Amino acid sequence: MANNTSSGNSPTAEPKTLVETAYRALRRDIIEGHLAPGEKLRVEHLKDDYGVGAGTLREALSLLISDALVVSQGQRGFRVAPVSLEDFEDITKTRVMLECDALRQSIAMGDDAWEGDLLAAFHRLTKAEEKRIGTDDREEWEERNRIFHEVLISACPSRWLKHFLSILYQQAERYRRLSLYLQPIPRDIHAEHEALMQAAMARDADKATAILGEHILLTFRSVEQIPKDQLNEKLAA
């Protein structure tokens, strides 16, 4: 949490070292599913793909363990962290608890600047949603969605809470992407975000947390309802 190299770091700071570059590229490929869950990460192969030395790549992989995107076992190398419906459910429930608590604190502590940031983040998200119709630049929307959630809880004074939430968000994003190819978004996410934003601005903590909790839970439900056989194709390690 208190470092620039690992999880939860400011995404705007550009990488200054090769380790950092490889770390980001790998993280992206894992979250986007280009590296499948459970897949073996052979250093000898990957070092060529990412254009770095073996030691550098090992270090990047070690960093990814912080984010629970990579696992390692003894003398048997690295693997992409496996996925499961149970894990996603756990992530969802834990995230609901933590993020609602953080939101409550944020609403209580947030000042005018926070309100401004929130409004701005919501606006940018809305713009991305409008552009997105038909187009395929999902990345832009994903990034702005992340920032919107981040800004929502930004006035919460607990660094640790925010640190844990950044990890959980990242994990959830991974599951969301894995299921994306199977099921288009059936919900009116924009309406959910708008209601959430307005409740937060109105300082209605009960309402805001209720909406947020439901919002996060619905994402899980939509994945949960995907037929198991289709899901297992993706989840197979």
Add this chain to the structure above:
Amino acid sequence: MANNTSSGNSPTAEPKTLVETAYRALRRDIIEGHLAPGEKLRVEHLKDDYGVGAGTLREALSLLISDALVVSQGQRGFRVAPVSLEDFEDITKTRVMLECDALRQSIAMGDDAWEGDLLAAFHRLTKAEEKRIGTDDREEWEERNRIFHEVLISACPSRWLKHFLSILYQQAERYRRLSLYLQPIPRDIHAEHEALMQAAMARDADKATAILGEHILLTFRSVEQIPKDQLNEKLAA
């Protein structure tokens, strides 16, 4: 959480690689305060102290970032994570929230085997406390205290909650040790543990979480009340 190399792993599994060995040695030295908060960790020096190569040590340090015991910045190497009273307060509050929630779930889900484990862990802790009078094998007590808290919440089904708690516990232990030299334990910790154990066995979740919350908070209070100038000697980075 889902790996054997990083935080929250089973402490009984012996290290099979030099990276793992160095990781544990470094972690121990940081938690015990032999490596001071904020201290620069020069790879060229440390590799000799720990008897490994530069690359190996770098990897171990990368692993310690997961535990937030080490921080790194760009091209300026590694440092021991700094400490502050604010940070400890955050750790404490976050831990109270998460650990109480986990305990509640554990009490609800725990079976007979869990009760047995809890009883056993409490017994071992008691024995260590009796032996400790006068002697100085703090390590034994620390380990058993950790296990007691771990067993308490072991029946909680959320892996992520337990993962986060293991990180927070480790952080708290570090602060506890830093303050240990300044202030002897004035509390009757044994009584607190016993009441906690009994409430858990009686499945009285409200009572158990109340005791646990107070138990964790008291540790913070005892550090908080240490005169600031004495504290800053230790906390100085």
Add this chain to the structure above:
DNA sequence: GTTTTTAAAAATCTCGAGAAAAAACGTTGA
């Protein structure tokens, strides 16, 4: 006396090669 510039020293970051372990493969025997 203070600040800026410049040069030397130290540390970080990176890579490729060699030893140890695990996995893959074919062979032998029942």
Add this chain to the structure above:
DNA sequence: TCAACGTTTTTTCTCGAGATTTTTAAAAAC
């Protein structure tokens, strides 16, 4: 046909050396 064994191949783990960058210290300029 199947299982057990030993060899070969692959992969991981580890180390030391070289290129950049940062830090330190001294010299020069204001």
